[in-house]
Amino acid sequence: MQGTQALVAFQASNGTFVAYTTQLSSYTPSMAPEKLTFDVSGVSAEQANGVATIFATLTLPGNGTKVNQVWQAGPVSNGNPAQHPTVAANTNSHSSLDFLTGESVSSGGGNSRLRRKNTHGVLNAVSWGILMPLGAIIARYVKVFPSADPAWFYLHVACQCSGYIVGVAGWGTGLKLGSESAGITYHSHRNIGITLFSLATLQVFALLLRPNKDHKYRFYWKIYHHVIGYTIIVLSIINIFKGFDILDPEKKWKRAYIGVIIALGVVALLLEAITWPIVIKRRRSGEDKSHHGVNSYGA
Numbered sequence: 310m311q312g313t314q315a316l317v318a319f320q321a322s323n324g325t326f327v328a329y330t331t332q333l334s335s336y337t338p339s340m341a342p343e344k345l346t347f348d349v350s351g352v353s354a355e356q357a358n359g360v361a362t363i364f365a366t367l368t369l370p371g372n373g374t375k376v377n378q379v380w381q382a383g384p385v386s387n388g389n390p391a392q393h394p395t396v397a398a399n400t401n402s403h404s405s406l407d408f409l410t411g412e413s414v415s416s417g418g419g420n421s422r423l424r425r426k427n428t429h430g431v432l433n434a435v436s437w438g439i440l441m442p443l444g445a446i447i448a449r450y451v452k453v454f455p456s457a458d459p460a461w462f463y464l465h466v467a468c469q470c471s472g473y474i475v476g477v478a479g480w481g482t483g484l485k486l487g488s489e490s491a492g493i494t495y496h497s498h499r500n501i502g503i504t505l506f507s508l509a510t511l512q513v514f515a516l517l518l519r520p521n522k523d524h525k526y527r528f529y530w531k532i533y534h535h536v537i538g539y540t541i542i543v544l545s546i547i548n549i550f551k552g553f554d555i556l557d558p559e560k561k562w563k564r565a566y567i568g569v570i571i572a573l574g575v576v577a578l579l580l581e582a583i584t585w586p587i588v589i590k591r592r593r594s595g596e597d598k599s600h601h602g603v604n605s606y607g608a
């Protein structure tokens with residue numbers, strides 16, 4: 310970008326990784342080493358595992374602590390850095406950086422955009438990632454206890470319907486964020502998100518499609534509802550981890566979510582162990598011919 314005070318690093322033709330400063334005073338800069346308008350010392354660079362890091366000490370004018378920064382990656386031609394591409398990923402790479410706090414704020418929307426990404430993450434992690442698996446646990450295990458009938462059914466429907474409403478809101482914020490960052494599309498995260506929305510919409514319509522419990526098609530409804538239900542849960546967890554990789558928030562959030570998933574998994578295993586003997590006993594006595602549970606709503 311014209312006017313840039315640049316720190317440059319690249320692999321020279323003799324194989325060494327060189328680093329220096331230069332000014333970009335036109336759109337066809339020479340890229341030859343040159344002093345900047347402020348003092349820079351100790352410029353060096355290293356390249357490891359495909360990542361280049363430039364080190365330098367900057368003495369900002371007027372004892373300032375903030376800079377506006379742009380960064381680029383481009384080809385090397387005839388032993389000299391050549392022009393970088395000008396697609397959205399390149400032209401959007403600018404932010405302001407505060408050396409005192411270490412905070413970097415993207416100038417394309419600033420803090421509010423980061424806040425909206427966080428909101429998107431929280432809405433989706435809570436709805437798809439916690440409420441829906443919890444609702445499935447309720448349907449699978451609480452149903453087994455006759456005294457919990459029909460409470461398990463209302464709890465399941467409440468969990469899944471509220472998960473669906475919050476989840477669709479979260480999905481909408483994702484689409485909005487995606488449409489604002491023109492040129493950058495997280496294809497697999499987006500495709501899984503759209504699949505989840507479609508499957509969950511179908512699943513919630515179970516409310517309208519559900520045949521009466523004595524109906525001959527009830528058996529097929531149950532298979533359909535189980536298959537789609539567990540597919541939604543697996544895809545949701547995969548997409549949440551993809552979301553963590555895109556947003557890259559502080560490690561503690563990813564760890565907290567992993568903790569929640571492990572806790573839900575342990576609860577499910579314990580309940581599986583507790584409920585299986587009950588289910589098997591019932592099956593033996595011929596009381597229950599269904600897979601898992603006997604009650605007025607599920608069997």
Ligand code: HEM
Binds near residue numbers: 487501555
């Ligand atoms: C199952 C849950 C989720 C669904 C259905 C979902 C859905 C979406 C969709 C449809 C997009 C738009 C993609 C595009 O057009 O490029 C998106 C973008 C995004 N999502 Fe998610 N998401 C989920 C979970 C998460 C989580 C848990 C996080 C963070 C921890 C997250 C972070 C992001 C980020 C950072 C973007 C990119 C926004 C941008 O383009 O700048 N997502 N999401």
Ligand code: HEM
Binds near residue numbers: 450465469512541
């Ligand atoms: C996105 C929303 C939903 C998801 C992800 C979901 C998921 C599930 C799952 C995974 C199971 C199987 C539990 C097991 O292993 O036994 C289940 C069972 C059940 N669900 Fe849902 N569900 C959703 C919405 C609904 C709604 C709206 C209703 C209301 C009719 C409903 C009614 C039932 C019933 C009656 C069962 C028990 C079926 C049986 O007898 O095994 N679900 N659900």
